[in-house]
Amino acid sequence: MDHGSMNGMNMAPSSNSTSTMGAMGHKKKMMMHMSFYWGKNAEILFNGWPGTHTGMYVLSLIFVFLLAFFVEGFSRSRFVKDNGRNAVVSGVVLTLLHTLRMGLAYLVMLAVMSFNAGVFIAAIAGHAIGFLVFGTRVFIKGSQDPGKSSDLHPISC
Incomplete structure (x- = not known):
């Protein structure tokens, strides 16, 4: 067989x-690779990227970190104000935000599927720091409407 x-x-x-x-x-x-491994010789998202250079590997880790960070940012954004704006315009803006958030989330998922442990840690750290910045009240000045924490619905698996 x-x-x-x-x-x-x-x-x-x-x-x-x-x-x-x-x-x-x-x-x-x-x-x-079909299991997690350590090492800078990885292929993340694109054929031949980051290659065998340590600097490019570090750059790819920063890129994955920022992708995950921005997924959290878009998940908790408040770009649409409730000030009588046209419902169609609000719907288009929310649709574009949702599309951008999901595209970034899928890129993070595909990067993690490289099974490189450094990429996995960078993605988790990006989500964690993004949640700390955007999802908690640590960095939020002033009061927010407690009934609405973001424009988009939470991502569910």
């Missing part, structure tokens, strides 16, 4: 398989 396939479809290439010839004629080994 071939453990690398299911119903005739390859699930993930093994560490000793090779892909097709690259642009330079070199064979490139492909490997997809």
Whole structure:
């Protein structure tokens, strides 16, 4: 029985398989991790990114952190004021905010699916710091309407 396939479809290439010839004629080994691992040699969101350089890996961790931070920010935003604004305009603004929030949330999810432990920690830290800044009253000056904490509904899994 071939453990690398299911119903005739390859699930993930093994560490000793090779892909097709690259642009330079070199064979490139492909490997997809199926468990968490530590290391800077990861592929996050895009083919070949961040590469093997430590600086690019750190930049990718900052990018994932900011994505998660902004997901929390958009989840608790109050961009639409209840001052008699046109309902259609308010609906379009809320739809655009929801679309942006979900797009960022899916990017964070895909980055975490790289199974790199550093990316996972960066995503969790981004959500935690984002919640601290946007979801608690630690950094909020003045009083807020207790009945409405944000424009968008909470994200539910």
